[in-house]
Every structure is written in C-alpha cells, then in structure tokens.
Amino acid sequence: MTNSRLSGFRNFTVEERRGKVIAEAGLDAGRLDALSPEQGLGLQQADLMVENTIGVLGIPIGIATNFIVNGRDVLVPMATEEPSVVAAASNLARMTRDHGGFVTTSTPPLMQAQVQVIDVVDPVGARYRLLEARRELIELANDQDPQLVKFGGGAVDILVRLVPSSRQTYVVLHLVVDVRDAMGANAVNTMAEAIAPRVAEIAGGRSLLRILTNKADLRLTRVRAVFDAAALGGPAVVEDMIDAAEFAVVDPYRAATHNKGIMNGISAVVLATGNDTRAVEAGAHSHAIDEHGRYTSMSRFEKDANGNLVGTLELPMPVGLVGGATKVHPVAQANIAILGVKTAADLADIILAVGLAQNAGAIRALATEGIQRGHMSLHARNIAVTAGAELHEIDQVVARMVGEKIVRTEFAQKILAELRTGTRS
Template identity: 70%
Template sequence: MTSTSRLSGLRDLPVADRRRRIQDSTGVGPEALAALDPAHGLQVEQADHLIENVIGVMGIPVGLATNFTINGRDVLIPMATEEASVVAAASNAARIARVLGGFHTSSTEPLMQAQIQVLDVVDPEGGRARLLESRQEIIDLANEQDPILVRFGGGVRDLLVRLVPSPVQTYVVAHLVVDVRDAMGANAVNTMAEAVATRVGEIAGGRPLLRILTNKADRRITRARAVFDAESLGGPQVVDDLVHAGALAQADPYRAATHNKGIMNGISAVVLATGNDTRAVEAGAHSHAIGPDGRYTSLSRFEKDADGNLVGFLELPMPVGLVGGATKAHPVARSALAILGVGTAQELADVVVATGLAQNLAAMRALATEGIQRGHMSLHARNIAVTAGATGDEVPQVVARLISDKAIRAEHAQQVLAELRSAR
C-alpha cells in the first residue's frame, strides 16, 4: 500500500537509490523491481513466446510519475516512453492537482462488444427482427464458450442488431455486449463471436463474414476529474488562458489532434508499462473524439470554478486488463502492476485516465505560458548529450552548456564535449 506518492528529489538520486525509495514507499520487494534491469527483464526466450519471428528485444525507458492522488489513494505510476518531458510533466501536474484533493474517477461496467457481419440478407429489417427474437438463444450459446468468465460474474449482457448501409449492400450486423470483468476482453469476445456466427447467419438468412471485437469501446468508459489550484498554476490569467486553450481544442480539429496526442502521451505510457494493448486504447480514444456531429474534437474539457481554480475533465474508453496477454507474461508489466498496487482492471483504468488528464494539463500549461520548447528541449538536451558520446558526470555538464548557449543541437554537443575533454 503506497504511503505517499510525494517523493521529492527522486530525480536527483541514482537509479538504485530511487528503487530503494520506491520499496520504502510501496512495500514492493526488490525482487519485483529486478525485472526493470535489462539483464533480468524480458529475455529473448520469453519474447519468442509472445510474438512470432522474434529476433531480439527493444528497450523502452520506464520512469515513475510521482505526486498522484487518485480517489484518495496515493499511487506511483510506471510510464514506458521514449519521449523526454512526459514523466516530469505528468508528475508536475499531479503535484498541482494534489493541492485540492487530486484526481477523482468514475466508470461504466467493463463492457466490450463483438460484431458479426451478415451478408446477402434479402430482407435486412426482417433479419434484424429474427435475431432480436432469438436473443436469448444467441446469448446462451455465446456464454457456453467461456464458463469461467460467467462464473466470475461476466458474460454476455445483451444482443444488439444494426443495419449498416454500404455502397455494396445493407449489412445486418449483430453485436454481442460482453462484461469481460478484469480482462481486456479481446480473446473472450472474439471466441464468442466465432462460436455464434453460423447460427446468427442462419437466423438472419444470410452468410456470416467478419466476426471480431470492435475497438470502439464506447460502453467501457472511464472519466477523470481534477481541480488545479489557480495559484499553483500561475494565477488567474493563466487559468483564463488555459480555458481558452482548451476551448480551441474543442472547436478546431487541427488543434484537437495535437491536444489529444498530449493526452495519449500519458495514457499510452502507462498502458505500455502494464503490458496492455496500446493500439486498442488509442483506436478507441480517437474514435471517441468524434462527436455526434461527426467532427473530431478534444477528449478533455476545462472550465473555471467559482473559486477561480481550473477544473479539468477527461472521458474516454479504457479497455485495459489485469489478466491474460502480456500483463502476466511480461516481467516488466508484472513489476509495474506491483508498483501500482491495483486490484482490478477498473482501478488500472482509473490510473491510466488520471495520468492522461495530468499530461494534458501539463502540456497546455507549457503552451499557454513559456511555450512547449523550453521545458521539452531542456530534457531533450540530455538525449543530445548522450548521443554525442557524453558519459557519467560529462552529461550534466554538456546539458548545462547546451541550455546556457540555447543551442540544443548534436554538433554543438559534440563541440562542447570535445572542449570538456581537452580541458582535463
């Protein structure tokens, strides 16, 4: 159980000392963190069982976002990302949200859907009606495919049938709505869809073709809210400017695309760290960003409350799980989940969406004040220094010069490094 996520000075410690701080704060043992060493993490032999034609393993840095309070619980959040400033930005936004209680979440049930496409139905309206009349038969047949899921309280909750006109013909499309409990759910709903497809085709009077889940998981929604203290943000003018920045993202798809990318910087980093499906989450998020009018818009909303503070809201589908897939097979994912201390898929979804809101606020604040490049490029300077060949105590010295000279470029880093070494 995390005692506090407020680990000030963590970035100034060596990696080994950071891990000891995490152990002291979370109670997670050193063996759980050992997987974060490349030598003890995902090995080629393990990777060979995860995907096909394995030739190696690619490393992604795993950082720890601090300062988060989510539904009254302090939590340290592992984030897997190669992009500089993401972890620091999320931690800083969480520190500001912490002043007024942190993040609060709500959610729907963990419902996923599978589609069965039926072709060549002479009477599509009649086919739809026949399927709905056979609703219980189809639900029972689907539930027979996963008795364990049913035993744990999950299973098919409904059968929906849509008529989808296309340039070729009108398709009858049946949807199985399935409570997948603590799984992401793709395997469960796909198995069910394949099992009932033949019978669905017979009842509808056509030929079944596609039978697969939809990543438009709009029945599996998680929402996060936070109040960001006006003084900590920089004052009333900053709050007003942030409201304007959020309003542009709502109104303009060109701004919304980058605005939502900032949200996904945080979300995808946590999803990846926990061994979940980043592509499924991203697909669901961006499809959710298309409003009722068919226009792409921002996933988040911002407004000013009666006390002059900034209130942020984020809502999107969050199909993540704790069972199955890489969440159990990948040692780093197991380590990340141990650090998070989550017990259900919904608790994990809460963490993911809260991180997305924090990341969003941090990016907007940078844009509305100093500009995105100052903070981003300061951190990027470390990458440039290392690429130039700096090691050990050379890195901070090169970084300091790059920032001081306002020239964060590879050739300048090489020049600075050469000067340092020649001076020794």
C-alpha cells in the same frame, strides 16, 4: 500506505529511486529486479510471445509521482522514450493534491463483438428476428466461456444495426459481453465465432466478419481533477490555459496534437502494464468524434467558483489484468505490483488520471513558456550523450546548450571539445 509525494526524486540515482519505490509500495526487496535489462524479458520468453523473434527493445520506465487517485496515493510506472512526459505528469499531479487529486467513475467492463451478415433479403425483418432470438444467442455465447460466467461476466445483451453501404445493407449484430478484469478480445472473439452460424441462419444471409470492435464505447472511464490556480501561475495562466484547450475543441488540426499529448500519458502506462496500446489508442481517438462527425478534443477545461482550473476526461479504457502480456511479461508484472491495483477498473482509473495530468501539463507549457523550453532541456541530455559526453560532463553540456538555445549534436561536440581542452571560443 504509499506516499507518492517524493520530493527530489529526480535527484536520486536509479538504484535509490528503485529503493524508494519498493519502500513506498510495500514490495519485497527483489520484486523489481525484472526492471533491470539483464533480468527483464529474455530472448527465450520473447520467442514464445511473437513469431520470428530476433531480439527485444528496451524502453525507459519512469515513475510518475504525486498522484492521488480516488483518495489513494499511487506511484505510476510509465514506459516512454519521450523526454518531459514523466516530469510533466508528476508536476501537474502535484497541483491537484490540495484539492483531493483525481476522482474517477466508470461503467461496467462491457466489450462488444460484431457479427456482419451479408446477402440478407429483408434486413429490417432480419433485425427483428435476431432481437427475438436474444436469449438463445446469449446462452449460446455463454456456453463458450463458463469460467467467465462463473466470475460474474459473460454475454449480457445483443444489439442489431443496419449499416447501408454502396454494396448492400449489412445486418450487424453486436454481442455485448461483461469481460470482468480482462481486456476481453479473446473472449468476445470466441463467442462471436460460435454464434455466427446461428446469427446468419436467423437473418437469412451469410456471416462474414466475426470480431470485436475497439470502439469500446460501453466501457468508459471518466476522471475529474482541480488544478490549483496559484500553483499553475495565477488567474491569467488559468484563462490562457482554458483558451488553449478550447482551441482544440473547435479545431481538428489542434485537436490532433492536443489528443496526442493525452495519449503520451495514457499509452505510457498502458505499455508499462503489458496492455494493448493500439486497442486503447484506437478506442480513444474514435471517441473523440463528436455527434456532428467532427474530430475534437478528448478533454475539457473550465474554471471553478474559486478560480481554479477544472479538467475532465472521458475515454473508453479496455485494459486488463488477466491474460495477454500482462501475465507473461515480467516487467509488466513488476509494474502492476508498483501500482497495487486489484481490478482492471482500478488500472483504468489511474491511466485516465495520468492522461489528464499529462494534458494539463502540455497546455500549461504552451500557454506560458512554450513547449520547447521544458522539453528541450530534457532532450538536451539525449543530445549530450549522443555527442559522447561522459556522466560528469552531461550537466555542463546541457546547461550550455539550453542557455544558448542551440540543442544540436554538433554544438554539443563543440562544447565537449572545449571542456576537454580547457578552451572556449
């Protein structure tokens, strides 16, 4: 059984960390070889994935520790170039462990395709005719993907909306599809293309767009966690964190950055597992629009009866384990193995947990020492390397920059010169 509480993990070498992950996740010795740049995604395979390939981009993959999700310890691979993200998520996950970690619920994996019909003379009547043809249209859609139906998925319903515009009123049919363990874009797009001529015929118009919507509001994942008040820093810190979070609820300018912090965690896991970061981000930000049309916080924070901080988060999470880069990218496959997930819902649960932990970490930093202290101490390592520091020099350069609160390349170069000549001004 995996133990994600790996104390001192940051102090190990890369190879030692990988060995720990292999041991805790119960993987074969060579299962994570793809995480080495020389053995990961090669040019030949990359050329099959996108057009006009000229190379590949490496992104650091860190392991977030301390996570318990629905009673199971998990080690979480995160692909990100931003310092402090992995550390913050791991730290705040630690503060939930005594309270059971992260608990999730979710809806079935329902995605929607839209068929837009234009030039309809009687939009209201057309809507009723389409609803009357529900069974016919569902059967036509399911004829396109018998394999999905065999696994318990397939088209399950239709919705019809009238969308007025300055041009005309569009009749828009939503085809609701259970995509099982896939993200679902290819399946729902194929079905939409197939039913579009019949939809247009019934509506008495012409079909135009036939494509999925990334506003996946029928495919939701919810997560809740209790963050220990004492570990956070005490009652005053909890109160300040709640006020900091509430600021994002009522002010869209703050909400934009607050939600970006959530997506720092979410997108890192989505990317690490070969899923579509753009689809997930689009769905998440659209879900942050409230019933009054105002952009607001994705998360909510409050205090429980014992004074601990309770965080909750609900977002669409259209991720999959079948198809796409998840199945062809060797690094994504290795990261899926680390997670030990068997279904897309399991993956979505972990992704939301990381998003909430990341969010809580950012709020705590803002409400206490400020975001720069922790962030800049990690950023300083990048600056030291940029300035030309060797491995044995990095810690000294970083300590000086952070201590004097000057994290700039030219200052790092000055420190290096002093270290190497044995002088200090």
